[in-house]
Amino acid sequence: MIKLTHVSKEYPKRGYALHDVSFHLGKGEFAFLTGHSGSGKSTTMRLIHMADRPTDGEVRVSGFSSATVTERDLWKVRRRVGMVFQDFRLLPGRSTLENVSFALEVTGTPQKAIQAKANRLLTQVGLATKAGARVEELSGGERQRVAIARSLVNDPYVLLADEPTGNLDERATRGIMELFWDLNAKGMAVLMATHDMELIRRHPHARLFELDQGKLVYDSAATDSVTA
Amino acid sequence: MYAIREALAAFRRAPVLTGLSAGMVGLALFVVGLFSLATYNLRIALSAIEERVEVVVYLRDDARQSEIDTLLVELAAFDEVSRVTYVSKRDALERAQRELPEFGQLFLESEVNPLPQSLEVELRPGNRTPDVVERVSDAARGYPFVEDALYGEEWVDRLFALRRIGFASTAVLGTAFAMVAALIIGTALRIAIFARRDEIYIMRLVGARNGFIRRPFLLEGALAGLAGAVLAVVLTYATYRGVYAYLFEVAWIPGSWIGIGLLTGALFGAASSAIAIRRHLREV
Ligand SMILES: Nc1ncnc2c1ncn2[C@@H]1O[C@H](COP(=O)(O)OP(=O)(O)OP(=O)(O)O)[C@@H](O)[C@H]1O
Numbered sequence: 001m002i003k004l005t006h007v008s009k010e011y012p013k014r015g016y017a018l019h020d021v022s023f024h025l026g027k028g029e030f031a032f033l034t035g036h037s038g039s040g041k042s043t044t045m046r047l048i049h050m051a052d053r054p055t056d057g058e059v060r061v062s063g064f065s066s067a068t069v070t071e072r073d074l075w076k077v078r079r080r081v082g083m084v085f086q087d088f089r090l091l092p093g094r095s096t097l098e099n100v101s102f103a104l105e106v107t108g109t110p111q112k113a114i115q116a117k118a119n120r121l122l123t124q125v126g127l128a129t130k131a132g133a134r135v136e137e138l139s140g141g142e143r144q145r146v147a148i149a150r151s152l153v154n155d156p157y158v159l160l161a162d163e164p165t166g167n168l169d170e171r172a173t174r175g176i177m178e179l180f181w182d183l184n185a186k187g188m189a190v191l192m193a194t195h196d197m198e199l200i201r202r203h204p205h206a207r208l209f210e211l212d213q214g215k216l217v218y219d220s221a222a223t224d225s226v227t228a
Numbered sequence: 229m230y231a232i233r234e235a236l237a238a239f240r241r242a243p244v245l246t247g248l249s250a251g252m253v254g255l256a257l258f259v260v261g262l263f264s265l266a267t268y269n270l271r272i273a274l275s276a277i278e279e280r281v282e283v284v285v286y287l288r289d290d291a292r293q294s295e296i297d298t299l300l301v302e303l304a305a306f307d308e309v310s311r312v313t314y315v316s317k318r319d320a321l322e323r324a325q326r327e328l329p330e331f332g333q334l335f336l337e338s339e340v341n342p343l344p345q346s347l348e349v350e351l352r353p354g355n356r357t358p359d360v361v362e363r364v365s366d367a368a369r370g371y372p373f374v375e376d377a378l379y380g381e382e383w384v385d386r387l388f389a390l391r392r393i394g395f396a397s398t399a400v401l402g403t404a405f406a407m408v409a410a411l412i413i414g415t416a417l418r419i420a421i422f423a424r425r426d427e428i429y430i431m432r433l434v435g436a437r438n439g440f441i442r443r444p445f446l447l448e449g450a451l452a453g454l455a456g457a458v459l460a461v462v463l464t465y466a467t468y469r470g471v472y473a474y475l476f477e478v479a480w481i482p483g484s485w486i487g488i489g490l491l492t493g494a495l496f497g498a499a500s501s502a503i504a505i506r507r508h509l510r511e512v
């Protein structure tokens with residue numbers, strides 16, 4: 001599904017953001033990616049989403065390799081991997097429904113099917129009643145749900161979430177986590193970056209990766225985990 | 229469907245920008261239109277002159293009929309020659325009397341006919357070039373009974389030089405102003421792309437195809453180019469009417485030129501927006 005083999009990402013002058021990272025995330029897994037600020041969590045996410053390419057090693061996402069995938073084919077990767085961010089990145093001035101149907105439309109959903117599918121997705125994330133509300137009128141937790149609904153338009157195999165609860169309070173965070181577990185129960189793999197240790201402790205069944213200064217220092221699934 | 233809707237929406241979203249850029253494109257292409265008008269009329273004028281390009285082979289009075297016939301056959305054998313006509317001394321005199329009555333009277337009164345007999349060599353259209361007339365007259369000059377072969381070297385050369393200059397200046401200036409138009413469209417498209425960068429970002433994020441992202445912008449560029457070209461045609465036509473009414477008679481450019489102009493406008497518009505969007509997609 002997702003496989004990183006000796007992946008490094010080096011920025012000119014700044015040095016390594018990631019250094020020799022290898023892991024494999026299987027179908028339907030739920031994993032946290034943690035580490036201090038600047039440890040390379042977002043970089044890892046970007047590489048899996050193929051918004052960026054490693055300077056060394058290989059990232060494989062359901063049959064696509066970072067070494068060989070062409071700019072033309074990136075959209076195929078993006079449709080297999082859903083992505084949500086801490087800052088939601090919704091289209092301002094538009095309604096909840098419009099944000100989701102925009103994503104459906106631009107990924108080639110037939111015009112007739114858009115409305116129904118958008119409504120189904122909003123129901124799935126628990127926002128059916130807010131379909132007509134403009135993004136600006138929504139709470140942070142609600143906005144994150146819109147972003148999640150949008151990331152699901154292509155029925156991805158895996159959901160990448162880069163600190164999705166970073167801007168949310170306790171209750172909203174719990175709601176989002178429940179939603180992630182729901183999706184995971186339906187077979188979707190989830191990889192969530194967070195530095196909220198409290199949150200991680202509350203979900204002991206999830207797999208845990210820890211990054212430190214660009215190196216993978218802990219993997220709960222590995223028999224003998226490396227320690228820093 | 230989406231592309232068409234979005235391209236039209238772009239005009240509605242930014243009417244001033246779109247209007248201004250179409251207007252500027254129109255003005256740039258107007259220059260191309262004026263040059264086309266001038267070139268076309270120059271071409272008509274030149275081809276009217278060109279039709280009169282022929283070689284006249286003057287023969288000595290003592291040339292024998294059999295010699296003249298041989299030369300006539302040889303000249304007629306040139307691929308570029310359409311017709312060779314023998315003009316006897318008497319024919320020449322009659323023509324002179326018809327065309328120049330005063331001189332004709334003078335000739336009539338004298339005992340001898342001073343006009344030479346000649347062969348008039350007409351050339352096929354497209355072959356009235358300095359090169360051909362020179363070859364034909366050189367062939368004629370090789371005969372001892374030929375006095376001379378004339379074709380007005382100087383003005384034939386000049387005619388062709390003029391044609392080349394006209395063509396070259398239209399091509400160079402036309403290209404230059406078409407480039408200006410393309411630059412304007414490219415810049416306007418860059419602004420339009422910038423205004424929609426959030427949407428483009430989301431499209432890439434959720435996996436829209438590059439072609440899908442590009443299409444509305446290509447269409448918008450093509451429409452802007454087409455609108456500019458139409459404006460240029462209208463302005464050129466107005467100029468044509470004005471010149472025709474107040475200055476002198478001119479011919480309107482043929483429809484095929486206008487068709488090519490409109491098509492080129494649309495293509496240039498699409499091409500320059502393709503460059504703009506390609507650059508943007510590479511950056512994000
Ligand atoms: N575009 C870039 N150019 C140069 N350096 C970069 C770039 N992006 C990230 N970095 C560097 O790479 C390192 C890892 O950054 P990254 O964003 O992956 O960290 P992070 O774990 O997501 O941190 P945070 O918890 O603060 O979000 C940092 O040192 C950062 O400064």
Ligand SMILES: [Mg+2]
Pocket residue numbers: 041042043162
């Ligand atoms: Mg980060």
